[in-house]
Amino acid sequence: KAGVTQTPRYLIKTRGQQVTLSCSPISGHRSVSWYQQTPGQGLQFLFEYFSETQRNKGNFPGRFSGRQFSNSRSEMNVSTLELGDSALYLCASSFGGYTDSPLHFGNGTRLTVT
Amino acid sequence: GEDVEQSLFLSVREGDSSVINCTYTDSSSTYLYWYKQEPGAGLQLLTYIFSNMDMKQDQRLTVLLNKKDKHLSLRIADTQTGDSAIYFCAERGAHGSSNTGKLIFGQGTTLQVKP
Numbered sequence: 507k508a509g510v511t512q513t514p515r516y517l518i519k520t521r522g523q524q525v526t527l528s529c530s531p532i533s534g535h536r537s538v539s540w541y542q543q544t545p546g547q548g549l550q551f552l553f554e555y556f557s558e559t560q561r562n563k564g565n566f567p568g569r570f571s572g573r574q575f576s577n578s579r580s581e582m583n584v585s586t587l588e589l590g591d592s593a594l595y596l597c598a599s600s601f602g603g604y605t606d607s608p609l610h611f612g613n614g615t616r617l618t619v620t
Numbered sequence: 621g622e623d624v625e626q627s628l629f630l631s632v633r634e635g636d637s638s639v640i641n642c643t644y645t646d647s648s649s650t651y652l653y654w655y656k657q658e659p660g661a662g663l664q665l666l667t668y669i670f671s672n673m674d675m676k677q678d679q680r681l682t683v684l685l686n687k688k689d690k691h692l693s694l695r696i697a698d699t700q701t702g703d704s705a706i707y708f709c710a711e712r713g714a715h716g717s718s719n720t721g722k723l724i725f726g727q728g729t730t731l732q733v734k735p
Binding site (some may be wrong): 512537538539548549554557561562564585588596598600602607608609610611612613 | 632651653655660662663664665707708710720721722723724725726727728
């Protein structure tokens with residue numbers, strides 16, 4: 507069974523630009539969550555999508571947004587990039603239903619903002 | 621509020637046991653997780669424990685949960701150099717039910733295994 511796939515693996519952008527990151531969950535998983543990992547703040551929850559609806563949201567500004575498609579694939583968008591947005595962005599998927607299902611993570615997208 | 625604490629660094633000799641500790645604050649946590657992160661990689665799920673359990677064993681891994689003290693530990697038996705990585709403890713977010721995708725992570729413990 508294929509794992510969580512994130513593309514691209516690396517991105518370099520300039521301040522003020524916007525970026526879109528993509529995540530394909532494990533087959534059958536309907537929940538996709540996004541996390542930001544930085545040396546200073548550690549792993550922080552951005553948001554979660556389940557059945558194309560945002561189900562949970564972390565404490566990030568509105569520049570960070572996401573969406574989920576009918577096939578459960580998800581995209582995350584960051585607009586008006588700032589230097590502080592440089593981070594590893596991790597996507598995780600799970601079944602997301604009524605029984606617990608652990609989160610499985612992808613290898614991440616390393617975003618560098620210059 | 622929600623908070624997970626871990627010690628930052630642990631160094632052991634190859635063949636010894638490693639014990640990584642974690643404390644959490646949310647008494648309503650239903651599941652607690654251990655993830656491993658190697659350089660340049662994402663998070664690998666190692667094991668997890670339901671909050672009504674005291675212990676879970678999975679090959680070389682043993683998880684102990686003291687719910688009264690909100691203390692979780694991960695023991696790795698016969699530690700190998702390939703176990704060198706950062707280990708994260710995580711709990712489900714307080715405001716969600718057990719099926720949400722929000723985890724609260726500790727800062728991570730860097731495990732160094734010396735040959």
